[in-house]
Amino acid sequence: MSLSKQEAAAAYWKENLRLMLTLLAIWFAVSYGAGILFVEQLNAIQFFGFPxxxxxxxxxxxxxxxVMIFFYVWKMNRLDRKYDVHED
Structure with a gap:
C-alpha cells in the first residue's frame, strides 16, 4: 500500500517531531535533572577529580x-531516505 504525498509528508513530520521531542526530553533530563535536581546525590561520585x-x-x-546532534543527523538521514526526501 502506497501513501499519498500528503500522507507521507504527515508521517515524515510526525516521526521527525517524535525524534526531536525525545531528544529534547533526554537533554532536559541530563541538563536539568543531573545538573540541578540530583546534584547532591551525584556529587558523592568523583569524575576526573570533580564531583x-x-x-x-x-x-x-x-x-x-x-552527541545528540550527531545522532539526530544520522536518524534524519535515514528518515529522509525512508520517505524519499533525501538530497543525494
Missing part, C-alpha cells in the same frame, strides 16, 4: 547535546 553533579552542570549537558 559528578558539578561536571554534569558544567560539561555533561554540553557533551550530551553534541
Amino acid at each position: 559528578l553533579g558539578f561536571w554534569f552542570a558544567q560539561q555533561g549537558s554540553i557533551y550530551a547535546f553534541v
Whole structure:
C-alpha cells in the first residue's frame, strides 16, 4: 500500500517531531535533572577529580547535546531516505 504525498509528508513530520521531542526530553533530563535536581546525590561520585553533579552542570549537558546532534543527523538521514526526501 502506497501513501499519498500528503500522507507521507504527515508521517515524515510526525516521526521527525517524535525524534526531536525525545531528544529534547533526554537533554532536559541530563541538563536539568543531573545538573540541578540530583546534584547532591551525584556529587558523592568523583569524575576526573570533580564531583559528578558539578561536571554534569558544567560539561555533561554540553557533551550530551553534541552527541545528540550527531545522532539526530544520522536518524534524519535515514528518515529522509525512508520517505524519499533525501538530497543525494
